[in-house]
Amino acid sequence: MSEANAPETRRFDTEVHQLLKLMINALYSNREIFLRELISNASDACDKLRFEALTNESLKGLDQDLAVDVRFDAEAGTLTVCDRGIGMSREEVIDNLGTIARSGTKQFLESLSGDKQKDAALIGQFGVGFYSAFIVASEVSVETRRADEPAAKAVRWTSSGEGEYQLEPIEREAQGTTITLTLRDEHKDLLSEWQLKRIIRHYSNHIAFPIRLSEAGKDEAKDEAPETVNDSKALWARAKSELSDEDYQEFYTSLTGDEEKPLSWAHHHVEGSQRYSLLLYLPSQAPFDMLINRDEREGVKLYIQRVFIMDAAEQVVPRYLRFMRGVIDSADLPLNISREILQDDPLLKKIRATVIKRSLDLIERLAEEGGEAWEKFHTAFGSVLKEGVIEDFEQRERIASLLRFASSKSDDEGVGLDAYIDNMAEGQDTIWYLTADSLKVAKNSPHLEAFRKRGIEVLLLTDRIDEWLVAHLHEYKGKQLKSAASGKLDLDTDEAEPDESAKTLAGRIKQVLGEQVGNVTAGSRLTDSPGCIVSDDNAMSLQMQKMLRQAGQDVPDSKPDLEINAGHPLLQAMADETDEARFGELSQLLFDQALLAEGGELADPAGYVRRVNALLVNALGGKGESSEDDAASA
Numbered sequence: 001m002s003e004a005n006a007p008e009t010r011r012f013d014t015e016v017h018q019l020l021k022l023m024i025n026a027l028y029s030n031r032e033i034f035l036r037e038l039i040s041n042a043s044d045a046c047d048k049l050r051f052e053a054l055t056n057e058s059l060k061g062l063d064q065d066l067a068v069d070v071r072f073d074a075e076a077g078t079l080t081v082c083d084r085g086i087g088m089s090r091e092e093v094i095d096n097l098g099t100i101a102r103s104g105t106k107q108f109l110e111s112l113s114g115d116k117q118k119d120a121a122l123i124g125q126f127g128v129g130f131y132s133a134f135i136v137a138s139e140v141s142v143e144t145r146r147a148d149e150p151a152a153k154a155v156r157w158t159s160s161g162e163g164e165y166q167l168e169p170i171e172r173e174a175q176g177t178t179i180t181l182t183l184r185d186e187h188k189d190l191l192s193e194w195q196l197k198r199i200i201r202h203y204s205n206h207i208a209f210p211i212r213l214s215e216a217g218k219d220e221a222k223d224e225a226p227e228t229v230n231d232s233k234a235l236w237a238r239a240k241s242e243l244s245d246e247d248y249q250e251f252y253t254s255l256t257g258d259e260e261k262p263l264s265w266a267h268h269h270v271e272g273s274q275r276y277s278l279l280l281y282l283p284s285q286a287p288f289d290m291l292i293n294r295d296e297r298e299g300v301k302l303y304i305q306r307v308f309i310m311d312a313a314e315q316v317v318p319r320y321l322r323f324m325r326g327v328i329d330s331a332d333l334p335l336n337i338s339r340e341i342l343q344d345d346p347l348l349k350k351i352r353a354t355v356i357k358r359s360l361d362l363i364e365r366l367a368e369e370g371g372e373a374w375e376k377f378h379t380a381f382g383s384v385l386k387e388g389v390i391e392d393f394e395q396r397e398r399i400a401s402l403l404r405f406a407s408s409k410s411d412d413e414g415v416g417l418d419a420y421i422d423n424m425a426e427g428q429d430t431i432w433y434l435t436a437d438s439l440k441v442a443k444n445s446p447h448l449e450a451f452r453k454r455g456i457e458v459l460l461l462t463d464r465i466d467e468w469l470v471a472h473l474h475e476y477k478g479k480q481l482k483s484a485a486s487g488k489l490d491l492d493t494d495e496a497e498p499d500e501s502a503k504t505l506a507g508r509i510k511q512v513l514g515e516q517v518g519n520v521t522a523g524s525r526l527t528d529s530p531g532c533i534v535s536d537d538n539a540m541s542l543q544m545q546k547m548l549r550q551a552g553q554d555v556p557d558s559k560p561d562l563e564i565n566a567g568h569p570l571l572q573a574m575a576d577e578t579d580e581a582r583f584g585e586l587s588q589l590l591f592d593q594a595l596l597a598e599g600g601e602l603a604d605p606a607g608y609v610r611r612v613n614a615l616l617v618n619a620l621g622g623k624g625e626s627s628e629d630d631a632a633s634a
């Protein structure tokens with residue numbers, strides 16, 4: 001026996017070990033899902049065999065009569081799930097059943113809280129997969145042969161789920177995989193026809209292959225074929241009139257593993273010169289990694305004539321709809337199509353357009369109905385949908401109409417652009433917004449003073465993606481979108497020009513602040529604050545600069561502009577200040593405060609603290625100067 005074939009003991013990746021422990025603990029009360037996971041893997045393996053058989057001559061014929069066999073032996077305490085699917089080579093076994101290849105696993109593990117209920121929900125979303133067998137089994141054995149390898153190249157994998165697994169070469173006539181679980185005593189109650197039928201029908205009824213249930217020794221003795229317990233006809237291919245809400249909901253769960261009901265769904269059979277079926281679901285909760293994994297779109301499955309081809313990627317579902325779940329089945333794409341050809345296929349382009357249209361229809365309907373479902377959707381997927389405004393020029397306005405924001409007049413994130421326009425003040429023809437790090441910063445921003453004074457609503461954008469959103473959405477239904485922090489507001493046509501003394505004061509401040517600041521102007525937007533940072537309409541906002549820097553990008557230094565409120569007591573006092581050193585300190589404070597109110601960062605925070613301390617000491621009757629030691633300790 002060559003060394004590669006020798007039996008050996010290997011250790012699981014640390015992450016597998018960690019996940020196993022957490023999972024067994026958190027999912028103990030939800031133990032039945034292990035069967036769903038094993039059946040789903042067996043069904044995937046059958047799908048893969050059918051797909052490979054399209055192009056691999058040596059697999060022809062093997063893809064007939066595929067099924068998943070579930071056998072139980074109450075006496076021996078074992079449960080077996082067997083498929084004649086694609087199987088695994090030795091390397092694949094090591095990769096698949098010893099590691100977790102999935103990206104985001106680390107973040108996922110870190111996000112677990114230790115609270116069983118919460119963790120169970122999270123783990124459910126993560127997709128517990130094969131390892132869930134250890135929730136009920138003290139020992140798991142996997143015998144498998146890849147369909148395109150000889151019988152002598154089969155492998156047996158065994159483990160008790162405690163850090164190690166054994167691997168040994170075996171002979172196996174049939175292609176595919178047999179997984180045998182030795183159940184722990186407390187789970188042996190699962191080994192009955194009634195229980196297993198119930199579980200299979202509950203979780204896996206709509207698997208597109210027959211699931212056959214048999215009891216060891218029984219069917220052979222009676223010479224009967226094992227009973228098929230699921231409804232294996234592809235649900236999406238059936239007429240809508242035949243299907244109930246429960247059917248759709250059950251199918252959703254068997255497709256996604258998500259036990260929460262979907263918010264809504266759309267089912268269409270498109271006839272005519274090009275035929276396809278489309279079943280799309282809007283889930284009610286986001287998978288934990290949706291925001292991290294922009295490229296992962298496992299949600300919509302593409303079938304050609306009932307043969308699973310692939311998880312629909314960019315060709316079919318745009319990124320900003322990556323939360324959609326469902327199935328597309330085309331009767332008119334050639335079965336032997338390669339993924340590369342698929343990219344440019346005109347029918348697929350058409351299907352993509354339909355997926356977009358139907359998805360947006362679903363979301364629009366939900367928005368019209370409002371209520372809890374809409375709230376849920378918006379909380380879970382609102383941020384992702386915003387990517388559509390940036391990425392899909394054609395649908396920009398339609399997607400924008402579905403976005404909701406907080407505003408200076410409303411606390412919850414419920415203001416849409418249409419509602420904003422309906423509530424515009426008389427004479428207002430601009431949609432005003434303010435971007436900020438948080439709602440609190442936005443609400444307290446000095447920029448809102450001018451708007452409050454005039455009763456004009458300002459949308460408060462605090463999502464990370466909002467800066468990009470407004471960089472792409474300049475106009476909505478003929479109304480310009482403009483930042484409340486921009487240099488020129490033009491709120492009143494009769495706005496008074498600042499007087500000469502205000503201009504002189506602005507000039508003095510500019511001189512003192514020098515290169516730190518772009519322009520210093522006297523303006524009329526502020527009522528309560530002495531100053532604020534304003535941005536050039538064409539320049540990058542402070543927010544955007546900060547985000548790009550955090551993302552490790554080089555951002556050219558641009559100087560912020562400062563607008564002062566010459567009527568404010570501080571500025572009036574400064575105008576009378578003849579001590580130039582003191583005027584300099586006050587100008588610096590004014591500027592730093594304006595930056596802070598914006599959520600900006602100070603170049604010299606210690607200097608700021610020293611200046612404030614000096615003022616405090618002064619106010620408290622001290623000498624008005626802090627010592628160098630104070631400055632150092634600050």
Ligand SMILES: Nc1ncnc2c1ncn2[C@@H]1O[C@H](COP(=O)(O)OP(=O)(O)OP(=O)(O)O)[C@@H](O)[C@H]1O
Pocket residue numbers: 037041042045083085086087088096097126127128129130131176177
């Ligand atoms: N019955 C099987 N036949 C062939 N390969 C299998 C079988 N069961 C598992 N595998 C392989 O092991 C891999 C890991 O399975 P696991 O169930 O842990 O995760 P998954 O199915 O990829 O993801 P998820 O469970 O989140 O959908 C699968 O991707 C597949 O390649």
